Structures are given as structure tokens and as C-alpha cells.
Amino acid sequence: MAYPTFIPPERTLMGPGPSDVSQRVLNAMARPTIGHLDPLFIDLMDEIKALLQYAFKTSNALTMPVSAPGSAGMEACFANLVEPGDKVLVCVNGVFGQRMVENVIRCGGQAVVIEDSWGSQTDAQKVEDTLSAQPDIKILAFVHAETSTGVRNDAQQLCRLAQKYDCLSIVDAVTSLGGIEVDVDGWGIDAIYSGSQKCLSCVPGLSPVSFGPRAVECIQSRSTPVQSWFLDMNLIMGYWGQGGKRAYHHTAPVNSLYALYESLRMLKEEGLEHAWDRHRSGHEKLLKGLSDLDIEFTVDEAYRLPQLNVVNIPKGVDDARARQQLLEDFNLEIGAGLGDLAGKVWRIGLMGFACKDRNIDHCIASIANVIR
Amino acid sequence: MAYPTFIPPERTLMGPGPSDVSQRVLNAMARPTIGHLDPLFIDLMDEIKALLQYAFKTSNALTMPVSAPGSAGMEACFANLVEPGDKVLVCVNGVFGQRMVENVIRCGGQAVVIEDSWGSQTDAQKVEDTLSAQPDIKILAFVHAETSTGVRNDAQQLCRLAQKYDCLSIVDAVTSLGGIEVDVDGWGIDAIYSGSQKCLSCVPGLSPVSFGPRAVECIQSRSTPVQSWFLDMNLIMGYWGQGGKRAYHHTAPVNSLYALYESLRMLKEEGLEHAWDRHRSGHEKLLKGLSDLDIEFTVDEAYRLPQLNVVNIPKGVDDARARQQLLEDFNLEIGAGLGDLAGKVWRIGLMGFACKDRNIDHCIASIANVIR
Numbered sequence: 001m002a003y004p005t006f007i008p009p010e011r012t013l014m015g016p017g018p019s020d021v022s023q024r025v026l027n028a029m030a031r032p033t034i035g036h037l038d039p040l041f042i043d044l045m046d047e048i049k050a051l052l053q054y055a056f057k058t059s060n061a062l063t064m065p066v067s068a069p070g071s072a073g074m075e076a077c078f079a080n081l082v083e084p085g086d087k088v089l090v091c092v093n094g095v096f097g098q099r100m101v102e103n104v105i106r107c108g109g110q111a112v113v114i115e116d117s118w119g120s121q122t123d124a125q126k127v128e129d130t131l132s133a134q135p136d137i138k139i140l141a142f143v144h145a146e147t148s149t150g151v152r153n154d155a156q157q158l159c160r161l162a163q164k165y166d167c168l169s170i171v172d173a174v175t176s177l178g179g180i181e182v183d184v185d186g187w188g189i190d191a192i193y194s195g196s197q198k199c200l201s202c203v204p205g206l207s208p209v210s211f212g213p214r215a216v217e218c219i220q221s222r223s224t225p226v227q228s229w230f231l232d233m234n235l236i237m238g239y240w241g242q243g244g245k246r247a248y249h250h251t252a253p254v255n256s257l258y259a260l261y262e263s264l265r266m267l268k269e270e271g272l273e274h275a276w277d278r279h280r281s282g283h284e285k286l287l288k289g290l291s292d293l294d295i296e297f298t299v300d301e302a303y304r305l306p307q308l309n310v311v312n313i314p315k316g317v318d319d320a321r322a323r324q325q326l327l328e329d330f331n332l333e334i335g336a337g338l339g340d341l342a343g344k345v346w347r348i349g350l351m352g353f354a355c356k357d358r359n360i361d362h363c364i365a366s367i368a369n370v371i372r
Numbered sequence: 373m374a375y376p377t378f379i380p381p382e383r384t385l386m387g388p389g390p391s392d393v394s395q396r397v398l399n400a401m402a403r404p405t406i407g408h409l410d411p412l413f414i415d416l417m418d419e420i421k422a423l424l425q426y427a428f429k430t431s432n433a434l435t436m437p438v439s440a441p442g443s444a445g446m447e448a449c450f451a452n453l454v455e456p457g458d459k460v461l462v463c464v465n466g467v468f469g470q471r472m473v474e475n476v477i478r479c480g481g482q483a484v485v486i487e488d489s490w491g492s493q494t495d496a497q498k499v500e501d502t503l504s505a506q507p508d509i510k511i512l513a514f515v516h517a518e519t520s521t522g523v524r525n526d527a528q529q530l531c532r533l534a535q536k537y538d539c540l541s542i543v544d545a546v547t548s549l550g551g552i553e554v555d556v557d558g559w560g561i562d563a564i565y566s567g568s569q570k571c572l573s574c575v576p577g578l579s580p581v582s583f584g585p586r587a588v589e590c591i592q593s594r595s596t597p598v599q600s601w602f603l604d605m606n607l608i609m610g611y612w613g614q615g616g617k618r619a620y621h622h623t624a625p626v627n628s629l630y631a632l633y634e635s636l637r638m639l640k641e642e643g644l645e646h647a648w649d650r651h652r653s654g655h656e657k658l659l660k661g662l663s664d665l666d667i668e669f670t671v672d673e674a675y676r677l678p679q680l681n682v683v684n685i686p687k688g689v690d691d692a693r694a695r696q697q698l699l700e701d702f703n704l705e706i707g708a709g710l711g712d713l714a715g716k717v718w719r720i721g722l723m724g725f726a727c728k729d730r731n732i733d734h735c736i737a738s739i740a741n742v743i744r
Contacts (some may be wrong), residue, residue, distance in 0.1 A: 003637050006416055007629060008406045017623060021405045029627065030402035033393045035705045044378055051375065067438035067577065067658070071622040072602045079600075106546065106599050197623055203405055205439065205577060219487070227478050227599050229471070230444045230452075243516030250443035251389060251569055253577030255401065256628060258378060265375050333407045338620070344662055366508045 003059050011327070014337035016147050016308060017175070018197035018204045019351035020085075020359070021259075025202055026261035029255050036252040042329040044261060045240060045252075048335050053265035054270065055177060055200070056210045057191065058184035062233065063210040065196070065260055067179065070174045073193030075103055075209025076231040077170045079210075080193060080219045081139060085109030088139040089130055089167070091122040091158070095148035095338050096172055100141050107227065112137060118340045119310070121303045122153045124161065131165035140167045145176035147198075148338040150299045152180065159187040168215060174198060177208070178267055178352060179279045179307035182271070190215040199307055201352030202263035205256050266353075275352075279306045282355040286348065289364035293371065298345050307355065309348040310341070314371050319343050322370045330366040350357030375380060383699070387707035388519050388680060389547070390576045391723035392731070393631075397574055399585050400634035401627045408624040416633060417624075423636035427549060427572070427644065428564065428582045430556035434605065435582040436612040437568070437632055439625050442546045442705060445565030447475055448603040449542045452583075452591045453511060453563060456480030460511040461539070462529070463494040463501055467520035467542055467710050472513050479599065490712045494525045495677045496533065503537035512539045517548035519570075520710040522671045522682030522719065524552065525688070531559040531733035540587060546570060549580070550639055550724060551651045553681035562587040568628075571651070571679055573724030574635035577628050607728040635724075647724075651678045652731025656728040658720065661736035665743065670717050679727065681720040682713070686743050691715050694742045 008167065012014045034041050045064075052063045066073045078100070082088060086109045090100045093116040104111040112134065113127050122142055131137055140162040144155045155171055162169040168190040173182050178199030184192055190212045197204035211219070211233065219226075219233050226232040230250065238247035267275060283306030287297065290311060297311040313319050319336065323346070326332045335347035385392045406413050417436075424435050438445045438742050451470070454460060458481045461473045461724065465488040472479065476483040484506065486498050495512055503509055512534040516527045527543055534541040540562040545554050550571030555565055562584045569576035583591070591598075599602040602622065610619035639647060654676030659669065662683060670682040685691050695718070698704045707719035720735065 003419055003633075003640060004420075004639075006633055008398065008401070008403050008412060008630070010404050010411070011406050013405065013407060014542075015407055018405050018407065018626060021627075026402040026627075028378065028403070030398040031378075031380050032398070033385065033390050035385060035387055035390065036576065037382070038699070038705065040380060047375055047378075068444060068602070069622045069625065072440060072444075075600060075602045102601050106597060109722050195472075195623065203625065203627040204408065204623045205628055225478060228447060228449045228475050229478055230440070251443045251567065251576045253441065253625075253628070254390060254578055255393075255398075255575040255577065255631075256625070258380070260373075261378055265377075268375060284549055323553075327410070333410065368405050 010329055012332045012362060013281050013354055014349050014359060015333045016347045016349055017195065017351060019201050019349055020354035021201055021203055022353045024266065024268065025259045025262045027257035028204065030208055031258055033254050037246065037248065042246055048261050048264065049255060051268060052208050055264060055267060056182060056184045057186060058210050060184065060210045060212050060369050062216055062237060065257065066207040067250060068103065068207060070193065070195030070204055070207045072231065073209050074099065074172065075228065076209055076233065077191045077193050078103035078107050079231050080226050080230045080233045081168060081170065081215060082107040082109040083222055083224050085110065085136065086139065087112055087137045087139045088141055089114065090111060091127060091153065093120060093122055093149065094118055094143065094146035095150060096143045096146060105318055107312065119151060119298055121151055122158065124154060126156050127158060128161050131161060131167065137167055139170055141170040143172040144304050145180065145308065147175045147308060149341065150305050152303045153228065156187045159189055164253065168218060175308055178275055180276055180305065184210055191292060195273045196260055199352045200263050200267065201354065202260045203256060204255065206260055277351060278296055279355050280346050282306065282350045282360055283309065285360050286363065293368055307351045309350065310345050311348065313346055317371050325370045326366055332363060332366050342370035360361065381703055384704045384734060385726055386721050386731060386735055387705045388721050389567065389723060391721055391728035393573055393575055394638065396638065397634045399537065401575065401631035403630055405626050406517060408626055409620065413626065414618055416629065420629060420633050420636065423640060424580050427636060427639060428554060428556045429558060429580050432556065432582045434588055434609060437629065438579040438581055440579060440721045441577055441620065442565065442567030442579045444603065445581050446471065446544060447600065448581055448605065449563045449565050450475040450479050451598050451600045451603050452605045453482040453540060453542065453587060454479040455594055455596050456734045457482065458511065459506065459509045460484065460513055461509045463514035463525065465492060465494055465500060465521065465523060465641065466490055466515065466518035468515045468518060469601045490521050491670055493523055496526060496529050499530060500533050503539065509539055509544055513542040515544040516554065517552065517677050517680065519547045519680060520712065522680045523600050523702065524675045524677050528559045529560055540590060547680055550647055552648055552677065558583055564673060568632055570637050571724045572639065573726065574632050577625065578632055582626050582692050586724050608713060640654055651722060651727050654678065654722045654732055656721060657732050661732065665740055679721065679723045681722065682717050683720065685716060685718055689743050697742045698738055704735060704738050
């Protein structure tokens with residue numbers, strides 16, 4: 001037998017995701033598989049939905065996890081809302097904004113792009129100028145927490161602009177949900193997607209999404225079919241629908257949903273606001289520790305994400321070698337820079353269950369060790 | 373706290389999937405999450421690939437699990453190989469053939485449909501007549517093991533026709549892989565997809581796929597981009613590529629891949645041919661037991677699937693009530709009929725780890741009980 005049992009080491013996951021997963025969540029996932037149409041599973045789906053509504057702060061009926069990673073959640077939003085020829089204004093200040101543009105194009109839409117530099121916030125004035133100059137823009141899309149740069153875009157303000165100019169909004173909350181405030185109903189977000197493996201601290205592979213009434217109306221009144229069968233919300237609604245009989249669409253990832261349920265229970269037990277506080281104070285502790293090592297934060301304090309800390313690699317330190325040493329000698333994963341920031345920054349995640357004193361102490365001490 | 377811990381019952385899963393998952397696989401999945409770019413995880417990906425090549429009987433370099441259920445694997449094959457206007461001949465004799473037609477249409481292709489009745493095999497003569505009459509058909513697509521009817525289509529013969537008429541073949545092996553012979557290289561299959569939750573007895577949520585050299589050439593020489601970013605094999609190849617540096621595409625479902633690896637190890641330990649034999653002898657045992665209860669099989673012996681036994685519901689038995697009783701009183705899940713066969717048949721799965729004497733005895737005894 002050439003294939004040995006795979007026993008992974010116990011890493012401390014402080015990169016851009018996946019984040020540490022608690023033993024509670026791992027245990028939940030390992031419980032016996034039941035059928036995806038089992039009445040007990042249908043009940044569980046209702047509870048997952050209610051907990052996601054809590055996490056997103058929404059009463060949207062169409063709130064559920066897409067059975068695939070965050071990239072598929074992104075695609076679910078664009079493929080359902082964009083029809084060929086539709087104009088979509090996309091705010092780009094990092095990798096995931098760029099990916100949104102790619103999604104618009106692949107749906108046959110016309111992407112109008114506003115670019116801001118990596119590490120800066122999206123400029124709301126430019127957004128407003130563009131929306132007012134081009135009244136045929138149907139959708140405003142932006143990333144709330146840009147995982148590639150550590151920047152928080154001002155979701156509330158951007159959604160206000162979308163409403164003012166009668167656009168639908170699509171919001172990437174992959175890294176924000178559970179880590180900083182996200183208020184779907186309060187901010188009037190029309191479509192939003194997240195990921196299981198960031199501040200929810202669940203295993204990777206699921207993408208919670210939520211669609212508001214205006215988005216649902218748009219999906220139901222399309223003149224062309226959604227180009228993806230797998231992600232067609234018109235069909236998925238039949239399986240994740242409210243109560244009653246569920247129509248088979250695809251086989252849900254049953255055990256991953258056990259895990260998501262458990263991670264959402266943990267979020268509910270802690271309370272959303274307490275979770276945000278924990279991320280903020282974890283960030284402050286990390287900031288203090290790294291500042292003592294003369295490590296500088298890349299992003300301005302005003303719009304810095306507490307859950308994804310992007311720092312300049314100290315002068316004279318070999319990026320790849322330092323990260324390898326952290327991984328091999330200290331079992332600590334931090335993230336490399338992406339795209340424009342590759343080789344220049346490190347991305348240190350403090351997401352969900354990973355955001356705790358033990359990890360932060362270990363991270364500061366280990367980094368001190370490898371940059372010495 | 374309104375959300376109690378979810379402790380699923382220990383069902384015996386003998387429906388059309390998911391099938392029983394062994395404790396080995398569940399334990400593997402519950403091991404600590406590591407990063408999707410961790411060097412140890414990259415090594416694991418190579419081993420998963422090699423084991424999938426073994427299961428598919430192929431040396432195709434582009435063999436990997438799509439990070440989503442079988443429906444997404446189906447869509448990965450069609451979205452990558454079909455360009456707008458392409459003619460695709462689809463053999464329909466059940467739900468999953470119909471779903472293939474839907475996929476062709478959503479990719480902008482032109483579906484040429486050959487229909488055979490539900491419960492019968494695809495008629496190879498009709499396929500040959502159509503291929504010879506319409507030389508502009510680019511792809512022949514069919515379901516090897518039709519999960520909705522329990523019929524085995526003759527994959528070897530149909531692939532031979534695809535080659536004779538210079539078409540690419542797309543084969544649905546969701547329910548066949550690991551249960552009956554599948555020989556990708558021997559039969560000259562160009563693109564194939566399966567599911568983790570059937571005869572591989574892994575948790576649901578992954579879809580192993582394999583693309584041969586002609587399919588890869590077709591994907592790389594497309595004149596239009598693949599409409600799905602998430603499923604674009606040109607991009608996914610960069611992450612699941614052979615050796616060397618891996619480009620980030622999406623966050624892989626790390627723990628589900630631990631589970632898939634363990635289930636593939638079990639298949640390798642048993643040996644493919646032994647697994648096929650076990651499914652065949654399990655089927656014979658079930659056939660004998662149900663025949664003793666005067667329950668008739670719906671599908672002709674010549675093309676009946678051993679791993680998915682479709683039987684006529686005995687006269688006078690209330691379908692829904694009987695299945696509910698099996699579930700509630702005996703913790704046994706069997707499947708309802710789908711589409712044309714709803715209310716007329718039951719579908720009894722003997723897939724992977726679920727295909728064993730203990731389950732078969734329990735199934736026969738429980739059915740005897742509820743139809744009395």
C-alpha cells in the first residue's frame with residue numbers, strides 16, 4: 001500500500017483562510033451521514049437558515065449556503081442577477097474586486113470599473129460620479145473586506161449610493177461576516193455572499209448567500225435562463241425553500257452542513273457584537289506586539305480590517321524563507337501577499353476561532369524569532 | 373439557546389445516495405484543517421489524483437475532484453467542452469440524461485436528443501443513425517448508470533460510436549464509479565464525472581472528474597471563455613496541476629478531501645475488481661431476498677445495475693407510508709421513484725460501504741415487515 005494514512009499536523013491557521021476550526025465543529029462534521037431529503041435533515045436546514053439570517057442580520061427568506069466555496073457564492077450572485085448586456089459597476093482595489101469583473105464578463109455583462117490602489121479604500125465620490133453619469137448601470141458590486149489587501153470598504157455608504165441611483169448591490173462578505181459588522185437589512189444589501197472558512201471558522205467548502213426581495217424579483221423576472229444550472233436560484237429555492245415539501249436539486253454536502261450548523265451555533269452563543277469586539281481587541285493586541293517588533297501595518301488605521309492584518313515584510317527578511325520557517329518550526333501559517341502586493345506584505349488572519357490570545361502570543365513570538 | 377446540538381440517528385443509507393460512510397472516512401474528515409496551499413496538502417492532492425486515476429482506470433493528467441457535488445461536475449464537463457452553437461447528441465432515458473440536455477442548452481449549445489423509455493437502455497442503433505446523419509455533432513453525452521431508473525447504458529459501445537464518428541464523449545459516472553466497471557482509457561472516454569457519495573462511500577460534496585487529451589485540447593483552443601469562472605478548467609489546472617508551484621484559484625474543501633482520500637484508499641485496498649464483485653454478489657443476495665417476497669425488479673436483467681436496484685412497489689402498499697415506516701421504525705433509508713417512475717418504484721442502493729451482508733439482511737427483513 002503506497003498511500004499512507006494522512007495525519008495532518010496541528011497548524012495554527014493565521015493566514016487569509018481557512019482559519020482554525022474548533023474541535024466542536026470537527027466533531028459535528030464526523031457524525032453519521034444521513035440522507036439529504038431525510039426529514040431530520042430538512043429540519044436542520046431550517047435551523048441553518050435561521051442562524052445565517054442572524055449572522056447576516058436579515059429576514060431575507062432566500063438565505064442559505066451554496067454547496068461550494070466562496071468563489072461559487074460569488075458566481076451565484078452574478079450569474080443570477082446579471083443578464084447579457086447588463087451594466088455592472090465594479091469597485092476594484094484588490095484581487096477579489098478583479099474577480100468580480102471577471103464574473104460580470106463571463107455572464108455577458110458589461111463591467112464598468114472603478115479602480116483604487118491596492119491598500120486604499122474604494123473612493124465613494126468616484127462611485128457616485130459614475131452612477132450619476134451612467135443611469136443605465138443596473139448593479140453596483142464591491143468587496144466589503146478585501147482579503148488581498150486587508151482593506152475595509154465602506155459597505156454602508158456604498159449601499160446607500162446603490163439605493164440612491166436605483167441599482168442593485170452585490171456585496172462580497174467572504175472575510176467580513178462574523179468578524180466586523182455586516183447589516184444586510186440595515187444597509188439595504190440586495191445580494192451578499194460569504195465563505196464558511198473565514199470568520200465563521202467552519203471548514204472550507206460552503207458559501208452562505210442571501211438575496212433580498214428586489215434581487216429575488218430580478219431573478220424571477222429574467223428574460224434569459226441563468227447560465228448555470230447548478231447555481232440557478234430559481235431551482236435552489238425549491239430545495240432550500242421555506243417549510244413544506246423540498247424538491248431534489250442536487251445532493252447537499254450533508255456533513256459539511258453539520259459543521260456549518262455547529263459553527264453558527266458557536267457564533268450565536270457568543271453573540272455577533274461580542275464576536276466583533278473579540279476581533280477588534282485581538283487586532284489591538286497583535287498591533288501592539290508587532291509594533292514592538294517595528295513591523296508596520298500596510299493599511300491606514302481608518303479602514304484597516306481587524307481580522308486580516310496586512311503588514312510590510314521587514315527589510316532584509318526573505319519572504320518565502322520566513323514563512324516556511326514559521327510553518328515548519330512553529331506550525332504557524334500566515335499568508336503571502338497576492339498580486340501587486342506579492343513579496344511586499346504578509347497577511348495575518350485573526351479570524352473566528354483563530355482570534356484568541358494563545359494564537360496571538362504564539363504569532364508574535366514566532367515572528368520575532370524568524371525575523372531576528 | 374434555541375438551537376440544540378444536532379445528533380443525527382444512525383441510518384442505514386440504501387437509497388440512491390448518499391450511501392453509508394465508514395467510520396474511517398468520518399474520522400479522517402475530522403482531522404485538523406490545514407491550509408489549502410500547505411505543502412503537505414499539495415502532496416495529499418497528488419495522492420488523491422493518483423488514486424482517482426486508479427479508480428477511473430486512466431492516465432489522464434487532468435483528473436481531480438471538483439470542489440462541489442456531482443451536478444457541478446456535470447456542469448464542469450459541459451461548460452468547458454460546449455461552446456455556443458455546438459451540437460451535442462444527448463441520450464435520455466431518465467432524469468440525469470434530461471439534466472444533461474439542460475446543461476447543453478444553458479451553455480448555448482444545440483441539444484440533439486435521443487429518447488428511450490425510462491427503464492430501458494439507450495438504443496445504440498439510434499445513436500449511430502443520428503451520428504451518421506448529422507456529421508456536425510461535436511459531442512456524444514450519456515449517463516452510464518442512470519440513478520433514476522437503475523439502468524446501465526452500454527458505455528463501451530457508445531464510446532466506440534463517438535470515436536467512429538469523431539465526436540468527443542461526456543460520460544456521467546456518478547453512480548457507476550467503484551460499483552461496476554468503468555474504463556476511461558480502455559473505452560476512450562474523453563470527459564467523465566462522478567460523485568463522492570455513491571459507490572466511493574465518501575461524504576457528499578465532491579465530484580471527481582477526468583479529461584482526456586482530446587478534451588483538454590478542445591478546452592485550451594476554445595474561441596469563447598468558459599462561462600463559469602469557478603469551473604473553468606483552464607484555471608483549475610493551475611491549482612491541481614502536476615507537481616511544482618500551485619496557483620491559488622479557490623479555497624479547496626480541505627476536510628472533505630481528507631475524506632475522499634480515505635475512501636479512495638479503502639477502494640485501493642479492496643481492489644477495483646473486488647469492489648465490482650462485491651456489488652454484484654450483494655445484488656444477487658438482495659434479488660433472492662426480495663424475490664422471495666414476490667417483489668419484482670423493474671429493469672431487465674441484461675442491463676440492471678447491481679448498485680441501484682429499482683423494484684416495483686408491491687400492489688396495495690402505500691409508497692410514502694412504507695418508506696416513512698422504514699425510516700422511522702428501522703432507520704433504513706431507501707429511495708422513492710423520480711419523475712416518470714414516482715409512486716411506481718423504489719430505488720434500493722447497494723453502494724460502496726453500504727453494500728454488505730448486514731445491510732442487505734436488514735433491508736430484506738425490514739421491507740418484509742412494512743409490506744405485510
